[in-house]
Amino acid sequence: MDQKVVLDREDMRRTLVRIGHEIVEKTGGRDLAVVGIHRRGAVIARRIHEHLTELVEQPVPIGDLDISFYRDDLALRRDQPVVHSSHIEFPAEGATVVLVDDVLYTGRTVRAGIEALFDYGRPERVQLAVLADRGHRELPIRPDYVGKNLPTARAERVNVRVEEIDGVDEVTIAPNPAEVAA
Amino acid sequence: MNKDLLSIEDLTREDIEHILDRAESFAEVSGRAIKKVPTLRGRTVINLFYEASTRTSSSFELAAKRLSADLVSIKAAGSAADKGESLKDTVQTLSAYDPAAIVIRSPHVGAAALVARWSAAAVVNAGDGKHEHPTQALLDLYAVRRRVGSLEGLKIWIVGDVLHSRVARSNILAFRRMGCEVTVCGPPTLIPRDVESLGCTVRYSLEGSSRADVIYALRMQSERMEGSFVPSLREYAARFQIDGRRLGPHQILMHPGPVNRGVELAAEVIDSPQALIVAQVEAGVVVRMAVLYVLLAGGGPSLAAAGEAGGAMARPAESEPQPA
Amino acid sequence: MTEAGEFLERREGVDAEVLIRGAHLLDPRSGLDGPGDVLVREGRIAVLGDPCGLEAPEGAEIVEGAGLHAFPSFVDPHVHLRTPGREDEEDLDSGTRAAAAGGFGAILAMPNTDPVIDSAPLVRSLRERARSEARVPCGFLAAISRGQAGRELTEMAELRDAGAVAFSDDGLPVQRAGVLRQALQYQRLAGGVLALHEEDPSLSGTGVMHEGPVSALLGLAGIPSISESTAIARDAAIALYEGGRVHVQHLSAAESVAAVAHAKALGAQVTAEVTPHHLTLTEEALNNYYLYSYRHRLPGRG
Numbered sequence: 001m002d003q004k005v006v007l008d009r010e011d012m013r014r015t016l017v018r019i020g021h022e023i024v025e026k027t028g029g030r031d032l033a034v035v036g037i038h039r040r041g042a043v044i045a046r047r048i049h050e051h052l053t054e055l056v057e058q059p060v061p062i063g064d065l066d067i068s069f070y071r072d073d074l075a076l077r078r079d080q081p082v083v084h085s086s087h088i089e090f091p092a093e094g095a096t097v098v099l100v101d102d103v104l105y106t107g108r109t110v111r112a113g114i115e116a117l118f119d120y121g122r123p124e125r126v127q128l129a130v131l132a133d134r135g136h137r138e139l140p141i142r143p144d145y146v147g148k149n150l151p152t153a154r155a156e157r158v159n160v161r162v163e164e165i166d167g168v169d170e171v172t173i174a175p176n177p178a179e180v181a182a
Numbered sequence: 183m184n185k186d187l188l189s190i191e192d193l194t195r196e197d198i199e200h201i202l203d204r205a206e207s208f209a210e211v212s213g214r215a216i217k218k219v220p221t222l223r224g225r226t227v228i229n230l231f232y233e234a235s236t237r238t239s240s241s242f243e244l245a246a247k248r249l250s251a252d253l254v255s256i257k258a259a260g261s262a263a264d265k266g267e268s269l270k271d272t273v274q275t276l277s278a279y280d281p282a283a284i285v286i287r288s289p290h291v292g293a294a295a296l297v298a299r300w301s302a303a304a305v306v307n308a309g310d311g312k313h314e315h316p317t318q319a320l321l322d323l324y325a326v327r328r329r330v331g332s333l334e335g336l337k338i339w340i341v342g343d344v345l346h347s348r349v350a351r352s353n354i355l356a357f358r359r360m361g362c363e364v365t366v367c368g369p370p371t372l373i374p375r376d377v378e379s380l381g382c383t384v385r386y387s388l389e390g391s392s393r394a395d396v397i398y399a400l401r402m403q404s405e406r407m408e409g410s411f412v413p414s415l416r417e418y419a420a421r422f423q424i425d426g427r428r429l430g431p432h433q434i435l436m437h438p439g440p441v442n443r444g445v446e447l448a449a450e451v452i453d454s455p456q457a458l459i460v461a462q463v464e465a466g467v468v469v470r471m472a473v474l475y476v477l478l479a480g481g482g483p484s485l486a487a488a489g490e491a492g493g494a495m496a497r498p499a500e501s502e503p504q505p506a
Numbered sequence: 507m508t509e510a511g512e513f514l515e516r517r518e519g520v521d522a523e524v525l526i527r528g529a530h531l532l533d534p535r536s537g538l539d540g541p542g543d544v545l546v547r548e549g550r551i552a553v554l555g556d557p558c559g560l561e562a563p564e565g566a567e568i569v570e571g572a573g574l575h576a577f578p579s580f581v582d583p584h585v586h587l588r589t590p591g592r593e594d595e596e597d598l599d600s601g602t603r604a605a606a607a608g609g610f611g612a613i614l615a616m617p618n619t620d621p622v623i624d625s626a627p628l629v630r631s632l633r634e635r636a637r638s639e640a641r642v643p644c645g646f647l648a649a650i651s652r653g654q655a656g657r658e659l660t661e662m663a664e665l666r667d668a669g670a671v672a673f674s675d676d677g678l679p680v681q682r683a684g685v686l687r688q689a690l691q692y693q694r695l696a697g698g699v700l701a702l703h704e705e706d707p708s709l710s711g712t713g714v715m716h717e718g719p720v721s722a723l724l725g726l727a728g729i730p731s732i733s734e735s736t737a738i739a740r741d742a743a744i745a746l747y748e749g750g751r752v753h754v755q756h757l758s759a760a761e762s763v764a765a766v767a768h769a770k771a772l773g774a775q776v777t778a779e780v781t782p783h784h785l786t787l788t789e790e791a792l793n794n795y796y797l798y799s800y801r802h803r804l805p806g807r808g
Contacts, residue, residue: 066207069219069249074479081479083207119216370691371659386695410658410688417661421695 003159003174007148012131012169015147016044019129020051022145027096029056031124035063036100037113038084043162044131045100061090065099070112092121098145102160104130107139132171134158186298186305187473190316190355198359202324204472205465211248212468222251222478225282229255230272230297231308232288237439238308238318241466242285249471254279269293273300282478286310304477306470312348318438319352321469323360325461326396329434333360339391340364340382341422342400342446343372345411349438350400354380367391368400368422371411387421388428398436399424399446415445426450434458513671514612514643515636516602521549525562529571533578544576579611579642583701583779584676584755587644589632591620602641614645617654617670618677624649624660626668633669645671650689650700656681659689662696674701676755679737681707686741690750699777701753702741704762709733716759720789731759738762742769742776754778 007015023032034052036045042064049062066084074081099113114126129145134152150158150173157176161168183197193201211219227246231239239255246253254276267275269288276284277300284301286294287308294307309315327333338357344350344366354377357364364382366373373384391397404415412418425448429435435447435457443449451457524546531542531554543560545553553560562568582605588596605613615632617623623632629648636644648670652658654677662673673689680686680702689700710733715721717728738754745752746769754766757778769776 068479069207069211069221069475071221074221080476083204085207085210087210115220119211119219120214370694371688410685413652413659413661413663413692417664421663 003172005170005172006150007132007171009169012147012171015131016047017051019145019147020048020055023048023052023098023127023129024055026144027098027125027127030058031095032056033061033063033090033092033095033097033123034100035065035088035097035113035117037109038064038066038086039165040160040162041101043164044102044160045098048098048100048129061095063088063090065113065116067109067112067116070116072108072112086116088117088120092117092123094124096125096127097123098127098129100129102131102162103158104128104133104141104143104146105136105158107137107141110141111139131160132158183476185477186294186307187316187477188294188298188305188307189314190319190352190359191314193316193356193359195359195361198320198323198356201320201469201472201476202327204475205320205324205468208248208468208471208475211471212464218248218250220250221475222246222249222282225251225478226279227251227253227283227285227474228276228279228281228303229253229308230276230284230286231256232258232286232293233309235287235309237463237466238287238315241463242306242308242317242470244467245470245474246283248467249474251282251474254281269296270300273297277301277303283474304474306473306477309348312346312351314352314355315348316352316356317466317470317473318349319356320473321462321465322353322398322436322438323356324469325436325458325465326434328461328465329458330395333357333362336362336395337393338362338364338396338398339367339385339394340398340400341367341388341391341424343402343411344368344377344400345372345374346403347400351380353398354382358382365391365394369412369418391428392430392433394433396434396436397424397429401438401440402442402445404442404445419445422446423448424451426454429454429456431456436462439463511643513669514645515633515669516640516643517636517638522546523548523563523566524569525560525566526569526571526576527560528557529569529574529576531576535578543571577609580609582610582613583753584781585613585615586618587615589615589619589635590628598635598639598644599641602636602639602644606641610642612643612645614647614671616674616676617647617649618675622649622652622654623647623670624652624654624665626661626664629665629668629670647672647674647676647701649673650675650680651685654678656685659685659692662689662692662698666696666698670698672699672701672753674703674755676701676703679703679705679707680741683740683744687744687748690745690748690752693748693750699751699753700745701755702737703755704734704737704741704757706733706737709736715792716789718789720792724792726792731761734759735761735765738765738776739769742766742772742774745769745776746772746774749775751775752777756781756784758784 034045034049036042045062049060052060064087066086068081068083071081097117101109110128127144130143131147132150133143133146134150136154152158152173155176157174159172159174161170163169184192211217229239229242243253243255281303283304283306284297285306285308286297288310291311291313293310294305298305307314307316323333340350340353354364358381365385366377366382367385367388370386378384402418423446424435429451433456435451437447437459441447441452526544528541531538531540541557543555543557544551545560585601586596587598587601589598623629623646629646632646648665649660650673652660654675693700710729713727713729715726715728717730721728741752754776757780766776766778
């Protein structure tokens with residue numbers, strides 16, 4: 001397939017370290033919590049969390065969210081989304097929760113993620129960190145921390161691959177096969 | 183999966199595993215302070231109960247509510263059915279509300295299947311006569327799987343009034359489908375002829391039940407039992423009651439409830455660590471959430487194209503594993 | 507298989523030491539048919555010898571058998587000891603004495619007493635009494651249905667544990683096929699053959715004798731043979747279907763013999779009994795002697 005690597009392994013590592021620093025700068029590192037959105041958002045959240053625990057003295061809780069039950073397209077889809085379990089084992093009340101996802105696109109996943117998060121409690125603040133922002137927002141959602149802005153066409157696909165799931169760390173852009181065929 | 187859940191017979195092992203996995207996700211939801219997700223927001227679930235039921239109807243109600251569905255619960259008493267309306271007319275009337283799902287319990291075998299034919303809604307059989315009660319079997323599988331991890335190869339003894347039990351029928355099929363060995367045990371008058379054809383072994387005494395991993399006691403419906411199907415509940419209890427002596431420390435005890443204390447179960451085993459009875463009730467809500475979710479999420483009436491164009495979240499790049 | 511013996515009780519006592527000398531010995535099973543001596547020790551046949559060839563041991567009773575026949579003892583699977591309730595008619599002592607006198611080595615008592623033997627304590631108390639009173643080994647049947655009312659099964663499993671050798675509503679048929687079916691199903695759990703008084707009351711009606719020329723002549727209401735034979739056919743079919751065992755009591759008509767034979771040919775586990783009077787008397791006995799004392803609940807038949 002004709003795809004272009006926009007972030008390689010080292011780029012990704014540096015990007016996530018930078019995001020960690022930005023989070024500490026912006027929040028002061030107090031009452032922080034990190035929550036990743038399944039699946040790759042959760043992996044990326046764990047990596048950011050690793051950096052954060054080196055930078056912040058107090059413990060930073062981490063969790064992950066599955067947003068399947070909060071999707072706005074359940075009645076529309078023909079297939080069922082793959083559902084994972086959510087793990088939020090700390091009180092969300094009063095915390096600054098950094099929601100982490102791999103790619104920010106329409107904003108619908110993030111909306112669902114915020115809604116899911118609020119079912120666990122009432123955080124003081126919710127911030128958003130994404131590895132890649134490819135534009136084409138359909139909702140008024142803006143990330144607080146961006147790894148890389150990727151101007152794309154709707155027809156293109158952004159593939160985030162992580163070692164834990166895909167065996168490789170990279171971000172690529174590829175033409176969407178379905179739309180190419182059309 | 184079909185449009186409806188009418189019988190365990192319609193489910194493959196993969197279907198069942200899918201439902202149980204989903205139930206695990208909902209167990210997480212049920213553990214939260216806010217036990218509700220917006221999954222079925224704006225969709226209507228109708229509970230149509232032509233037979234008295236406490237735990238099944240309440241757990242279906244809770245399941246629908248925790249999925250944010252709008253719920254209408256109709257009990258036979260006081261409904262139009264009481265005034266002689268036929269099931270078909272009732273279903274047609276209710277269809278005007280455009281329900282996403284109809285949950286039906288009826289004293290008549292096949293009632294759920296008929297409703298499924300008359301309605302575009304997903305129909306869930308919550309018990310049709312003495313035929314089946316598939317969600318009970320699913321929640322039982324779920325409860326056992328949670329306790330022991332894997333169902334494969336487990337030896338299940340279903341003890342008691344198999345003849346009048348839809349729970350038994352659904353459970354024989356369900357445990358068999360999951361790779362368990364099923365034995366039914368009870369007085370010969372309460373074992374249906376040719377029940378072996380469902381893939382189980384028949385025993386007329388509890389001898390040998392110590393080899394079972396799970397003992398599933400059925401409810402003795404005493405009001406219609408005594409003198410005809412069994413000479414007396416006393417004699418039934420003497421032969422088939424599960425008590426401390428007959429329940430091994432590593433066996434699991436199940437019962438669909440409500441329990442007749444001192445008949446099918448002795449008081450000492452009901453609260454024993456082996457008993458899974460409370461876990462079964464807890465499983466009721468999450469498994470029924472899973473059933474409603476599996477039937478109603480996805481498989482929507484729209485075209486594939488709608489998913490591509492309208493459902494932006496469906497795009498694989500954002501949250502789904504991708505083809506290599 | 508349970509040994510029938512464990513259901514039989516008899517009085518404790520000294521076992522017989524007897525020498526029967528020079529009787530004609532007859533045992534169809536072993537083919538024995540000729541004169542000989544039998545020495546019984548501790549209640550068992552110890553030695554068979556040539557006529558007048560055996561020595562009586564010290565203290566043994568000697569029976570001079572010349573001109574007599576000696577048989578293996580008979581078993582009567584259908585007696586009425588009328589205990590409890592009608593001990594004025596018969597009781598354990600009188601009934602078992604009669605049995606012993608008649609050469610019966612074991613008897614089975616019917617449960618249609620007053621009260622009906624339909625609960626375990628009754629069976630246990632009868633067995634207890636037999637242990638002190640019975641002259642020959644004695645077994646007790648329990649009822650199939652509570653009070654022999656034909657509606658609800660007795661606690662057959664518990665009755666069996668208490669020592670009921672078999673089950674019967676003798677004196678009355680099990681009218682409802684459904685009840686018989688349940689009893690046959692339950693037999694798989696409880697064991698014990700079901701001994702059946704075969705009669706369809708809607709056919710026998712108010713009859714008092716075999717329905718035929720004699721009843722026509724005497725003006726007595728007849729009992730048609732089909733009252734029995736159709737009931738046997740029905741019950742044998744149910745037994746075959748359920749894989750159960752039934753025993754037809756006091757069979758009295760040729761049609762009934764045919765029904766039993768037919769059921770056996772199909773594989774049904776059916777046995778039958780017949781009484782001496784049904785073999786030796788017919789309704790002609792009524793005609794010739796006009797003796798009402800010959801009337802019997804199950805009629806003699808031509």
